[in-house]
Amino acid sequence: MIQDIQPMHLYNEYRPVPPDEDSYALYYEDHTVLVKKTEEGIIFPRFREIARLNEEIYEDYIYLFSVDEERYYLVQEINREPLSDFTMENTEIFRYADPQYQAFAGITGYQLRNWYRNHKFCGRCGKMMKRDEKERMLYCEDCRNMEFPKICPAVIIGVTDGNRILMSKYAGRTYKKYALLAGFTEIGETVEQTVAREVMEEVGLKVKNIRYYKSQPWAFTDTLLMGFYCDLDGEDKITLDREELALAEWFEREEIPVEPSRDSLTNEMIIKFKNGEV
Known part of the structure; x- marks a missing residue:
């Protein structure tokens, strides 16, 4: 099944360490994802590949998870014009794309991206939600409402x-x-x-x-x-x-x-x- 990526392992603990230039940047628009398609399979952009015209991504990012030693981050607004080798592909590509660990990382990142996008504002009082620093949780400073990823x-x-x-x-x-x-x-x-x-x-x-x-x-x-x-x-x-x-x-x-x-x-x-x- 799609999650069977052994001997590799998905580490989903929330560890909001800053990205480096070799970290993966996952970027989504609606039901599409930014990838490069090669004979070996799909490749996500690394921070160094999009930083030249997107310097703010080192400030505006969300830590997602790691697969073995590789770290994955969500980036939410980028200029992708210089990324000529990368295209926006429907997320259905993750059903069959290789390598399988990247497909699983891509669809798991998409799930988290949707959760963050759908919980920008507090469902109780309407104020802007903030990201917690210790766990994957959003909270409202005004009414203390807390939201965790939906399963x-x-x-x-x-x-x-x-x-x-x-x-x-x-x-x-x-x-x-x-x-x-x-x-x-x-x-x-x-x-x-x-x-x-x-x-x-x-x-x-x-x-x-x-x-x-x-x-x-x-x-x-x-x-x-x-x-x-x-x-x-x-x-x-x-x-x-x-x-x-x-x-x-x-x-x-x-x-x-x-x-x-x-x-x-x-x-x-x-x-x-x-x-x-x-």
Whole structure:
């Protein structure tokens, strides 16, 4: 999956040390990121490459994280005219770009960038928020409101019935490939209850033997995904929620029309079942 960058390691502790000229500068605009595309993969600009016309970046930056010894920082406004080798690319590039550790760094930086952008002002009193010096937290000097990065728990659900698994396609989304059922955990419920509720809401089926498989940070949607397999309990007739799904259907292992990819927990769970490992 996208976060599997071993033997390298993401150090997400908040250590707001100043950047040096070799530090990576992550720059985003809307849903795009500044990168150079090469035969070996994507490359982020280093501070030395953009400092000539952007001297203020050594004063206006946000420390993000490190991957091994490499430090990554968010820069928010730059003149990118002299960076002819760099282009703004859609953040979807991180689903497949190499090297994988840079893709994971890029999408994790994008998640943090969105959090900082969306919390400039206090949600309680409207005053400007300030960055804390010791931890990754924003606070309001006026009303003492504190904000931490948002992580939303959600479930990925592999509903199985013997040699069959239930797969679906989303309604009204650009992503058109087969996926598993999924949904966000609501206030007051366990993740196991989320599994049962989402299956009932989306396809009208009951499930049993709910069992945890694995988790994945999914920075594209500020989500911590938790994968579960469960067994059909009773009738297999599907009642489709057409606001959420375009279709849902049962597939025998041998007929699953999905090939392995490296990015998602959903794909890994489908392929595990397809290969008879579940």
